[in-house]
Amino acid sequence: MPSPEGESDMLPGLRATVADSRAKAAATRKRRAAEVEAAERDPVARVLVDLPLAHLDRPFDYLVPAKDAESAVPGVRVKVRFAGQDVDAYVVERAAESDHPGRLAPLRRVVSPEPVLAPEVVALTGAVAERYAGSRADVLRLAVPPRHATTEAKPSAPAPETASAATREAWTGHEPAAAFLAHLTDGGSPRAVWSAAPATDWAAALAEAAAATYASGRGSLLVVPDRRDVDRVDAALTQVLGEGHHVVLTADAGPAARYRDFLAVSRGARRIVLGTRAAAFAPVRDLGLVAIWDDGDDLHAEPRAPYPHAREVLLLRADLQGCGVLVGGFARTVEAQQLLRTGWAREITSPREVLRARARVSVVEAGEREHGARVPRAAYDVLRSATAEGPVLVQSPRAGYLPSLACERCRTPARCAACTGPLQLSGPTDPPRCRWCGQQARDWACGECGHRGLRAPVLGGARTAEELGRSFPGLPVLVSGGDQVRATVPDRPALVVATPGAEPLAAVGYAAVVLLDCWLPLARAELRTDEEALRRWANAAGLVRPGGHVVAVGPAEHPALQALVRWDPAGFAEREAAQRSEAHLPPASRMATIIGTPGAVDDMLTLFSGPEGTEVLGPVPVGDDEDEVRAVVRVPRRLGAALSGALGEVQRLRSARKLEAVRVQVDPFSL
DNA sequence: GTCATGTATCAA
DNA sequence: TGATACATGACC
Numbered sequence: 302m303p304s305p306e307g308e309s310d311m312l313p314g315l316r317a318t319v320a321d322s323r324a325k326a327a328a329t330r331k332r333r334a335a336e337v338e339a340a341e342r343d344p345v346a347r348v349l350v351d352l353p354l355a356h357l358d359r360p361f362d363y364l365v366p367a368k369d370a371e372s373a374v375p376g377v378r379v380k381v382r383f384a385g386q387d388v389d390a391y392v393v394e395r396a397a398e399s400d401h402p403g404r405l406a407p408l409r410r411v412v413s414p415e416p417v418l419a420p421e422v423v424a425l426t427g428a429v430a431e432r433y434a435g436s437r438a439d440v441l442r443l444a445v446p447p448r449h450a451t452t453e454a455k456p457s458a459p460a461p462e463t464a465s466a467a468t469r470e471a472w473t474g475h476e477p478a479a480a481f482l483a484h485l486t487d488g489g490s491p492r493a494v495w496s497a498a499p500a501t502d503w504a505a506a507l508a509e510a511a512a513a514t515y516a517s518g519r520g521s522l523l524v525v526p527d528r529r530d531v532d533r534v535d536a537a538l539t540q541v542l543g544e545g546h547h548v549v550l551t552a553d554a555g556p557a558a559r560y561r562d563f564l565a566v567s568r569g570a571r572r573i574v575l576g577t578r579a580a581a582f583a584p585v586r587d588l589g590l591v592a593i594w595d596d597g598d599d600l601h602a603e604p605r606a607p608y609p610h611a612r613e614v615l616l617l618r619a620d621l622q623g624c625g626v627l628v629g630g631f632a633r634t635v636e637a638q639q640l641l642r643t644g645w646a647r648e649i650t651s652p653r654e655v656l657r658a659r660a661r662v663s664v665v666e667a668g669e670r671e672h673g674a675r676v677p678r679a680a681y682d683v684l685r686s687a688t689a690e691g692p693v694l695v696q697s698p699r700a701g702y703l704p705s706l707a708c709e710r711c712r713t714p715a716r717c718a719a720c721t722g723p724l725q726l727s728g729p730t731d732p733p734r735c736r737w738c739g740q741q742a743r744d745w746a747c748g749e750c751g752h753r754g755l756r757a758p759v760l761g762g763a764r765t766a767e768e769l770g771r772s773f774p775g776l777p778v779l780v781s782g783g784d785q786v787r788a789t790v791p792d793r794p795a796l797v798v799a800t801p802g803a804e805p806l807a808a809v810g811y812a813a814v815v816l817l818d819c820w821l822p823l824a825r826a827e828l829r830t831d832e833e834a835l836r837r838w839a840n841a842a843g844l845v846r847p848g849g850h851v852v853a854v855g856p857a858e859h860p861a862l863q864a865l866v867r868w869d870p871a872g873f874a875e876r877e878a879a880q881r882s883e884a885h886l887p888p889a890s891r892m893a894t895i896i897g898t899p900g901a902v903d904d905m906l907t908l909f910s911g912p913e914g915t916e917v918l919g920p921v922p923v924g925d926d927e928d929e930v931r932a933v934v935r936v937p938r939r940l941g942a943a944l945s946g947a948l949g950e951v952q953r954l955r956s957a958r959k960l961e962a963v964r965v966q967v968d969p970f971s972l
Numbered sequence: 973g974t975c976a977t978g979t980a981t982c983a984a
Numbered sequence: 985t986g987a988t989a990c991a992t993g994a995c996c
Contacts, residue, residue: 352973354973363996383973404996405996406996959991
């Protein structure tokens with residue numbers, strides 16, 4: 302029991318030792334501080350340290366040495382001594398005084414005078430970290446590319462003085478697109494959710510929106526799912542504005558090129574940025590518009606902690622910076638629909654007559670086929686007549702996309718008699734088993750037609766191409782998918798067989814688009830199954846030329862196919878939104894998953910106190926791994942920020958106590 | 973993460 | 985009692 306007098310009951314020798322070491326430490330600090338002459342003006346630098354610890358996720362104050370007075374400006378990289386080690390940090394602010402009661406350590410070194418962390422990006426990364434219950438250091442690593450010294454030494458070439466006049470041809474048929482663009486040109490910040498009509502050159506439309514914003518003297522940020530889309534919009538921007546006004550930011554560029562292009566943006570030499578998800582953090586000067594294309598594509602979800610989604614990053618940014626917003630796609634996500642439901646954004650869409658003129662969409666039941674062929678009669682007829690006019694796109698779901706079985710005759714997915722789970726083959730000789738309950742299905746009979754034969758339903762693109770090639774002798778068959786993705790196909794009669802997402806672009810659009818095996822993507826038992834299926838079909842159908850045919854082969858009465866036939870992504874999203882709302886699923890609710898060892902997750906849940914009304918589901922084991930469990934926490938949407946806050950709080954607490962880490966994922970893309 | 977400090981535990 | 989392990993909290 303320590304006495305109230307503190308050290309008084311220590312041995313005299315020990316007391317001396319303690320006093321001695323304290324004096325020494327103080328002397329060392331004094332000597333260090335004395336060595337450094339502080340900057341005269343604003344001698345305090347507020348810095349963010351690059352440490353992975355959640356509880357250190359706040360600014361720390363350091364003394365600016367006089368020699369760094371001019372270079373240690375907000376945004377520059379510095380080295381600081383932190384708890385005995387040299388760590389990387391960013392200066393975020395200079396100040397005259399510090400709130401820190403102790404003595405300030407000096408900055409060790411200004412790594413470079415280049416300010417790479419703009420104030421608005423400081424704010425954005427903070428908001429993203431908060432929203433995703435992650436650490437700002439993690440977000441900063443996504444936002445600022447690694448330094449490349451040689452590149453930094455070179456100046457960024459300025460953009461040409463003048464740009465070509467903005468056009469708005471690609472927006473024809475969309476309402477109220479003209480008003481939206483005019484508003485951007487006038488310096489306004491309109492927010493829109495845009496459903497593109499089939500045969501729309503969406504890449505050109507994005508470029509025109511950027512050009513309209515540019516005309517007001519402001520910059521734009523365009524985020525697309527992948528490299529192919531980047532190339533498309535890249536070409537469109539050059540077409541609309543000419544060379545040298547925009548820059549492309551993608552992860553696949555090398556370190557030097559990536560840093561060079563980043564600097565061109567951060568220095569203000571380029572104010573139009575196009576890129577994939579990480580570009581959402583780009584420090585565009587005078588940001589007037591953020592745009593995202595096909596926000597339902599899972600490539601927009603960052604796979605690294607804290608797993609931010611590009612759409613959410615852009616929306617947070619729009620809130621912080623008050624810029625315009627464009628969320629576009631052929632399909633529409635429930636999240637985008639939510640922006641309309643709440644009145645936050647306006648809708649841009651096409652009148653019925655435009656849609657009718659753009660594409661004739663029909664659906665054919667898979668049963669209406671001949672000789673067990675994969676393509677029913679009606680679809681063949683469309684193929685035959687369209688191939689006389691130009692290329693025809695055939696979308697064929699990827700082999701291995703779903704390892705489940707279907708009825709050999711009518712192709713209804715085979716379901717377990719006990720629990721209605723999907724049946725799958727586990728080995729070449731074993732009887733099929735249920736994927737959910739594991740029960741063997743020896744005497745299976747189709748619930749629809751009574752047939753007893755089963756088949757592995759998926760033909761790869763290659764098999765489809767082979768089958769179709771035989772039916773259309775003499776016609777070139779081009780295949781795109783897997784690691785052989787074609788960007789474009791020439792405007793000549795041909796069959797173009799592609800897996801979803803790998804559809805090439807045809808110069809003037811496809812004469813027809815045929816979607817095979819549409820029941821297949823609908824047979825998955827996941828959160829966004831229908832939405833994802835419709836998105837993939839719509840993206841293929843969108844490639845049709847004006848007036849072309851779209852034929853889907855599948856269950857005609859299914860709501861997703863109905864939405865395709867009526868080209869009604871809005872109605873579909875609205876219906877999905879209502880269903881999700883009923884089932885308390887996002888975006889009606891804010892959800893988060895907590896994954897880790899059973900002990901760590903239990904512990905996390907004990908420490909966690911969410912807002913009033915928080916539901917905790919699980920934890921349940923994840924996959925086959927017995928060492929990992931997952932818990933789901935859920936609150937009504939309006940409490941989303943509180944949930945994120947509470948999760949972040951526990952993460953900080955656990956990090957400070959050095960407890961075993963758990964993975965927290967807010968709004969996970971899939972469950 | 974490192975470092976310093978405080979508290980618990982145990983053999984001698 | 986002293987040596988040691990372990991927990992806790994600060995870190996500018």
